Amino acid sequence: MKKNRDILLCDLDAFFASVEQLDNPDLRGKPVLVGGSPEGRGVVSTCSYEARVFGVHSAMPMKKALELCPGAIVLRGNMARYKEASRGVRKIFERYTPDIEPVSIDEAYLAVKRGFGCATGKAIHIAVREELNLPISVGVSTNKLLAKIACELAKPDNVGTLWPEEVEALLWPLPVRALPGVGPVAEKKLLGCGIKTVGELASFPKESLARILGSFGEAVHSYARGIDNRELEFDTEAKSISEETTFSEDIYDREAMLPVLMELSSGVGYRLRSAGLTARTITLKLRYRDFKTITRSKSVPGTVCGDSEIYGVARDLFARHSGSPPWRLAGVQVSGFEEGSQMSIFQPTPEEDKENRLTAMRDQLRRKYGSDVIIQAKRLSRKPKNRN
């Protein structure tokens, strides 16, 4: 288990029903059930929060759901549309980290640098709400188990944390069902032994628990103590972070391209550092007027994560491979990730130290106020130079 990451579990709330309510305003504020037909053996796949008030939950037979909530609107669902919405959410996740384990169409674990979990969770919550108009809940902690429980406790439409040191106070009073994997069958067995809460489970001898729950017993015993050593399982997609921009007017001037490359380098650098990673390879992408597109990469000895280091390589690549203007698009990508070390093996020079502190400050501002504030600040700081 990697020690220097925060783990987030991001889970869209009543996802299918929320998308339907988004696309059709008439459905908003009403109980909506997405799932199979009430005739036959159809079950509820997702129900809106308005339907949950009536006791409806997912996996319930549709027939029973309609008995509980006769006014509910039943929809068969549109998987292509849900996938499209899911891709939009994934794009937002990718702004913050390349380390993403998708669990299902509406749920994913993310890993970011230790200490950045909360701010990232809040930023994702706001971005999904503002850009996609969908409710999402985010749980933040240091392992998958606690992130998942934090998310359940935060729901709906909220961000919550559950840190290992809070397990005794916050997790132990909860019923055993609060632990992922403890279903009705396991619950019944545990109740039979007088175990009602997670705390009682935690203090129960591990060997006895294994006799009651079989092979799952040992994991449950760890879970009850907030311990979970499962790593994130990343998808096989090549991992990279990139930013690109298409110009509103083609750029002819070589010099004018440099601030663009700097801006793109800062964007990927920020995301790289937020994920707690460093990169070996920097790639420059250029598109010409005739839509011909080239990508040129360079791997550095060691790894980089600073804006100016990334920019330095991007600028070199541009100097060697710029071709003939005009350019209509430029992009910068970093790949070949390694986990960033907290400390350089070399003692930083005073200049590097200053640069590092400035970078940390800029990142903090960016996290708090978004990228605009940095760009504005850069423009402001450029102005006096132009006047002189």
Ligand SMILES: [Mg+2]
């Ligand atoms: Mg969900």
